[in-house]
Amino acid sequence: MPPARLDGDGTEDDPGPRSARDWAVDVLCVVVSLLIGAFTLVVSPIDDPFTPIWTISVVIGVLASLSLLARRELAVTLTLVLGVLSSVFMTAGGATVIALFTTAVHRRAKPVVLLTALAIASTLLQYKTQSPGDDSIAAYWIAVIIDSLLVVLAVGWGMAVRARRQLVLSLAERARRAETEQELRVGQARMRERERIAREMHDALAHRLSLLSMHAGALEFRPDLPAEELGRVAGVIRATAHQSLVDLREVIYLLRETDGGGDLPLTRVTLDDLTTLVEETRQTGTTVLFQARVEAAEETPASLCGNVYRVMQEGLTNARKHAPAATVHVELSGGPESGLTLELRNPLLAGPQAAKVPGAGYGLAGLTERVTLAGGRLEHGRTVSDDYRVRVWLPWPSE
Structure with missing residues (x-):
């Protein structure tokens, strides 16, 4: 299966509709995001699960997870929106990391770096508004560092996947170019061979045919030649015609596939x-x-x-x-x-x-x-x- 499109590179045409594998990966991303969101609810400091804040967090987490179905087409926009939401709602954090990974795979480095900085800034703000359970500064920075490392790890993995896909596309393009160049070389070789054969035909036959023309012209202008002289000229014409046939056979031999099957050696x-x-x-x-x-x-x-x-x-x-x-x-x-x-x-x-x-x-x-x-x-x-x-x-x- 060909690698997914790497937007901005111009290295691959539109891959067309999603394959079964693409759908399976997208569904898996949604499930993973939902599990991460559920885990954040379990460890969240909200004690009453029936408060409006808890309900809104659940809704935002579900919607953020389902939005990953459009992560390839709207990678940058989706990552930007989820990054902003995750600064307030922890349940959108998993979807944000997955969207950021997708952006690192499908986009160039500049937007990826900016979105990575936004994700880290969202982490700083998130733990300011929603304490990890321990109000100490140490707990705050530990949580920020862990989340930031996860973000950097996701981005690094996405860039590695992108580099691998670029390598595959580059090798495929080189293979196509090599095949095209080979076809061109074969065509040029055929053209050179045709030119060589044409040159051999000209060099081998022009001399003999000019001799025939000279002697035939002599007979045309001197039909009253003595019988002995007439016989000599006719003999020269016959010998020249025979030699022309020999030269023609040698040229025809050049047209054959000389793989050892030819039975006519060229004259040295x-x-x-x-x-x-x-x-x-x-x-x-x-x-x-x-x-x-x-x-x-x-x-x-x-x-x-x-x-x-x-x-x-x-x-x-x-x-x-x-x-x-x-x-x-x-x-x-x-x-x-x-x-x-x-x-x-x-x-x-x-x-x-x-x-x-x-x-x-x-x-x-x-x-x-x-x-x-x-x-x-x-x-x-x-x-x-x-x-x-x-x-x-x-x-x-x-x-």
Whole structure:
């Protein structure tokens, strides 16, 4: 069962109608208050139980006890009224202490402190008007101290209950926030995974499809090619389409739940595959001058090889799209100590254009994200010599 509302804190919504437990506690408080009131009548100095004062005390005690049924809704007001009554009628003392306890549970400290001071002042006045039976000063102060201790004890207990309920509410709120944050993290992870898969699809397929477009465009503009040349171009188209299917299968593999049930291993890219990539680009008619000076090339981590391969693949694809007649200079250098630096450069020359290859313009954006996630840097743009340059530095991952 949730803890009762702690007014003024804003920590809990309206709990709604009272439960059976609330009613049981309220009835118990009324009974306890009636018993305390009966006890005060027994020990009171009034000898004749049929006097008007005795009758009024009984009525006030009963009404004060029954008023505790509204102690949660009217805690401060009820405690204030009962405190004033208890200074004259001892039978309202028990109800006052219970109402003060309720106020300490459901209200903040400031009104509780003021009402506690009022209750102690009522005790001082009460024993002035109604002697505890012994007119000595010592008896008076003993009675005042005992009642004051009971008041302080009730208030301290109520504050302890309030602190415990605040702790429970705080823990419940933290649990709700943690659950919400976990849902947000899951959503963000899914979004990042979708972005990664989209980037892989772009990097893996854009290069192959651009090759297909180039060769198909050549056949479209040169239908009179000799049979031998026509067969060679058709063979390149067939091989490129096959490799595109292989790349597509690898991307689809990324969509699977990789819990050990997958049966298709991803291809491990090495620096030797860069030469194959250069040869594929040369077959489209693009001139590529490639230089590689890498220390400990055979020890290059697979993740670094994959990033270099994708960056070089995208750079060659862009050069083939936008400057098909230009010579592309590709340089790869570095090692375990300095990391790898890849630079692609081609002149921005006007020349014969290849078949228009559509593009969304997201290639360099995807490369920038890939390089940034790998801890590297990417620079691209026109140089003073009217070349277009893409320069990437990638750190060598530590073991």
